[in-house]
Amino acid sequence: MRGSPLFHVILVVLGLLGLAVPLSWLTRARTPEAVAPTAGEKLEPSLALTPARVVMKFAHAPATVRLAQGGRELVKEEALAGRTRVKAQTDVELAGGEFKLDVTWPAGTPESAVTLTVEPDGHEAATATVWGAETLGEIIKLEWRP
Amino acid sequence: MKHGIFSITLLAVLLSGTFTAAAVERLKVATLHPLLADLAAQAGGERVEVKSLLKPGAEAHRFEPAAAEVASLKQTKLLLACGKGLENYLGKLRDTLPAGVLLVEVGKTIPSIKMEDVCLHDHDHDHDHGKDGVDPHWWHSADAVSRALDVIGEALAKADPAGEAVYEANVEAAQKKVAAVKSWAKEQISTIPKGDRKLVTAHAAFGYFCKEYGFKALPVLGSAGEADESPQHVAEIIKTIREMKIRAVFPEDQANPKVLKEIVRETGVKVGADLIADGTSPGAGSTFEGMMRHNVTEIVKALGVTPAKK
Numbered sequence: 001m002r003g004s005p006l007f008h009v010i011l012v013v014l015g016l017l018g019l020a021v022p023l024s025w026l027t028r029a030r031t032p033e034a035v036a037p038t039a040g041e042k043l044e045p046s047l048a049l050t051p052a053r054v055v056m057k058f059a060h061a062p063a064t065v066r067l068a069q070g071g072r073e074l075v076k077e078e079a080l081a082g083r084t085r086v087k088a089q090t091d092v093e094l095a096g097g098e099f100k101l102d103v104t105w106p107a108g109t110p111e112s113a114v115t116l117t118v119e120p121d122g123h124e125a126a127t128a129t130v131w132g133a134e135t136l137g138e139i140i141k142l143e144w145r146p
Numbered sequence: 147m148k149h150g151i152f153s154i155t156l157l158a159v160l161l162s163g164t165f166t167a168a169a170v171e172r173l174k175v176a177t178l179h180p181l182l183a184d185l186a187a188q189a190g191g192e193r194v195e196v197k198s199l200l201k202p203g204a205e206a207h208r209f210e211p212a213a214a215e216v217a218s219l220k221q222t223k224l225l226l227a228c229g230k231g232l233e234n235y236l237g238k239l240r241d242t243l244p245a246g247v248l249l250v251e252v253g254k255t256i257p258s259i260k261m262e263d264v265c266l267h268d269h270d271h272d273h274d275h276g277k278d279g280v281d282p283h284w285w286h287s288a289d290a291v292s293r294a295l296d297v298i299g300e301a302l303a304k305a306d307p308a309g310e311a312v313y314e315a316n317v318e319a320a321q322k323k324v325a326a327v328k329s330w331a332k333e334q335i336s337t338i339p340k341g342d343r344k345l346v347t348a349h350a351a352f353g354y355f356c357k358e359y360g361f362k363a364l365p366v367l368g369s370a371g372e373a374d375e376s377p378q379h380v381a382e383i384i385k386t387i388r389e390m391k392i393r394a395v396f397p398e399d400q401a402n403p404k405v406l407k408e409i410v411r412e413t414g415v416k417v418g419a420d421l422i423a424d425g426t427s428p429g430a431g432s433t434f435e436g437m438m439r440h441n442v443t444e445i446v447k448a449l450g451v452t453p454a455k456k
Contacts, residue, residue, distance in 0.1 A: 087323065122257055
């Protein structure tokens with residue numbers, strides 16, 4: 001061995017420091033982390049979200065339609081061009097859902113009906129029919145059989 | 147001058163050819179069932195060119211597309227399957243489809259019906275009611291067909307976004323026809339006393355129909371028409387027909403009538419006309435409307451108390 005002893009000591013210290021960093025990372029105490037539900041842990045079936053198709057059928061073509069679910073706007077149509085069927089997609093909890101429906105019809109339209117149907121994938125549809133004369137603002141509660 | 151006229155004429159011919167080619171460039175759609183082809187044609191209208199790999203008259207439960215048919219789908223953008231286990235080869239087919247073909251299981255979002263939920267007899271017996279007991283014949287329900295139309299319309303719009311408004315309008319028109327067929331069927335079936343709404347058929351294909359129109363089902367064979375000719379099974383059906391005073395039994399256009407004939411011989415029960423179970427009968431029998439009008443008319447003829455109005 002040649003060279004200064006101090007140089008050798010510095011080399012050994014640097015080597016030890018190099019090992020210390022990964023060893024310390026591997027052996028440090030860990031605080032438990034919040035664990036997300038795994039695929040194996042099932043949510044209550046009625047609370048799990050299921051994709052669903054929303055269909056509104058109008059007896060008379062409306063002028064404007066707005067549909068919201070829990071504050072989320074699903075439909076906002078102001079140029080329906082005579083359409084009597086409007087669709088949207090959403091997710092629902094099978095335990096039940098609340099929909100806010102606002103409709104206006106052109107002036108002179110007689111009292112008219114809207115049927116709201118929500119079809120969760122793989123489940124029976126739930127339907128409600130509401131009536132309005134030129135305007136309608138209704139909260140509709142639907143539930144499905146899980 | 148002559149050259150000018152010639153050039154204009156040539157240009158007009160070339161342009162008209164270009165527009166014609168654009169007009170006939172339709173979305174190619176293939177289906178694995180003729181009923182789906184009917185629905186896709188209604189939803190797609192002039193924008194689509196639809197072909198069914200399963201031809202009318204063929205056997206839905208035994209069909210599997212040949213390699214040449216799969217290879218012929220190169221230009222196809224959309225392939226529609228019934229789902230619910232009817233096409234048990236779908237996994238294999240998915241792996242062999244040419245690139246760019248979108249495969250959609252139309253029945254996937256339709257709520258499944260288990261035959262045991264609508265079956266008249268108890269379920270100590272062991273005849274088969276389909277994969278996991280699920281009846282795959284969802285096309286006997288107007289509500290299910292209505293969902294199927296939406297699924298098809300959305301799939302067409304995904305494959306051809308420029309046609310979305312057309313597909314929506316076509317689906318809306320088709321939905322009205324389906325609703326009209328349902329209300330016609332309900333009116334016809336109202337002439338059958340509730341106690342007589344028991345449907346004895348050759349195979350377990352009418353679960354959705356029974357649920358939608360308030361019948362109980364008594365199928366002789368399983369959901370794929372497979373035979374269970376055990377003497378116990380036949381004896382059980384004969385006993386049920388006698389005990390429940392069932393008025394008629396219905397053969398089907400494609401199911402084996404052997405066991406049904408034996409049951410008729412033993413019980414003397416009336417035999418109705420052949421029902422269309424798999425929706426593959428040639429002509430109108432492979433459309434939802436044609437199939438439903440035929441089946442409801444024949445069921446009401448055999449079980450109704452007043453002559454059915456057509």
